Amino acid sequence: MIHFHGYFRSSSAYRCRIAFNLKGIEYDFTSVHLRKDGGQQKTPEFRALNPQALVPALEEGDFRLTQSLAIIEWLDETKPGAKLMPEDPDLRALVRAFSQVIACDVHPLQNLRVLDYLKAEFNADQDALDAWCGRWIADGLNACEALLAGRPQSTFCFGETPSLADICLVPQVFSAARFKVDISGLSNVNRITEACNALPAFADAHPKTQPDSEA
Amino acid sequence: MIHFHGYFRSSSAYRCRIAFNLKGIEYDFTSVHLRKDGGQQKTPEFRALNPQALVPALEEGDFRLTQSLAIIEWLDETKPGAKLMPEDPDLRALVRAFSQVIACDVHPLQNLRVLDYLKAEFNADQDALDAWCGRWIADGLNACEALLAGRPQSTFCFGETPSLADICLVPQVFSAARFKVDISGLSNVNRITEACNALPAFADAHPKTQPDSEA
Structure with a gap:
């Protein structure tokens, strides 16, 4: 199961959500509140997942991936469902x-x-x-x-x-x-x-x- | 023959030059001086090639492409030479x-x-x-x-x-x-x-x- 770390208002998390939905991929979600607690993305726990201290971040088993465009192309290349990138x-x-x-x-x-x-x-x-x-x-x-x-x-x-x-x-x-x-x-x-x-x-x-x- | 529009100091043009060299691809080059003439990237001629008015831009026949990362992955997917993206x-x-x-x-x-x-x-x-x-x-x-x-x-x-x-x-x-x-x-x-x-x-x-x- 994919575990997705995002924030409702983040454009790049929004992109990933659309991709999950288009491909019909289920995922667990953790909200990383960018304003609460001085920014939950800045905690040592989240930095261990993404040293940039930015959402989104994705985990599947031991595999960890950041950057929404990389995440979406990876989903498209490794998961079934609608194709998000043209063949040509x-x-x-x-x-x-x-x-x-x-x-x-x-x-x-x-x-x-x-x-x-x-x-x-x-x-x-x-x-x-x-x-x-x-x-x-x-x-x-x-x-x-x-x-x-x-x-x-x-x-x-x-x-x-x-x-x-x-x-x-x-x-x-x-x-x-x-x-x-x-x-x-x-x-x-x-x-x-x-x-x-x-x-x-x-x-x-x-x-x-x-x-x-x-x- | 690929025609490449760049500028010596642009990081994104620099990326493309490295990719051309690693893959051994010859290309024609036009310098787009970002400081001269109020910015040569802002001319109507260059905007017709890239509406962002940013370097780099690439032409091959009728095909036109912008954005250095897109250019480099395209080179890697369509041209011979060293592979710049892993297979896995x-x-x-x-x-x-x-x-x-x-x-x-x-x-x-x-x-x-x-x-x-x-x-x-x-x-x-x-x-x-x-x-x-x-x-x-x-x-x-x-x-x-x-x-x-x-x-x-x-x-x-x-x-x-x-x-x-x-x-x-x-x-x-x-x-x-x-x-x-x-x-x-x-x-x-x-x-x-x-x-x-x-x-x-x-x-x-x-x-x-x-x-x-x-x-």
Whole structure:
């Protein structure tokens, strides 16, 4: 049995939940509260599992894995269920690149530890934090929109079934709303997000429906 | 023939150069100067190639690909030469996770556009920028050291041949020096970086030996 350590509001835990659901994988869950007790991710126990002191982390027997994209590709390569990565190597590369636009160049900039640093060292108030997050989210989602607009239209980002790209897109669109970023003009992003959220695998992974949710 | 768009000092272009060299792949090169002409990556021509306006970008015929990790896995899956990803799916996942520690949680925070934002919006001076970069580089490389220390010792990060993990590590160690981060205590990181830099594939990819180098 897979044991998954996450947090309802973490984008990267949200990604993993969607992947578990799409593949129909059952797992045990431990909530790692990023705000309680000075951050439960900073305890020696959790650092032994992930020296980065970030969620998510996964255990299966003695095997331990971190980083949501690595976790999701590993699930796809080793577990049965719906395929989340295309068979074609060119298309697979495009799915990875799209996912990395979000996972490398958007999401890490809005991470809790980064916002805490901006508050502590640069006296950033909430408006300054919203502007900061808004800049990187808008840059990234505009790029996603351009990548999608340059392809033949499909129900999901890269075809007629959801892939890692959709798994990264939906939590990022959720956090765009959280940071009050106007993405109403991104027609492909919004159309695809709606198609994803109509699927139980995505809806059931939403932060507000998790056991540790406070929303 | 592959056409590669990069910049000598970019960590992600540096990663791709190492991968090309390890696999023995020839390519045409266009330098995209990130500082000249207000940033050559921001031109309409380059944005048509990469809507993120970031290097690197790759073209082969009509196929276009961005994001260094996606590029390197694509090279590994579609081109002959040394294998950069392990065959074993668990080990492959660990290589990806290690690489993503750097490519997601360290490098994007020290990107030029981010430093420019800190200067413009938070009046950050060079000391503040060094402290900012130093925090994320130290966090990330300390995590890398812990991940390496938890494994049986090997010449490279995950075995006796270089993988994507080493390809990500070496440019990050280079930029640690650039931002004056003391990593002298990270014995595995330093030992492996030295082993990598002794190989022509790594040495020939160094920023200071590139055609567009200004170092």
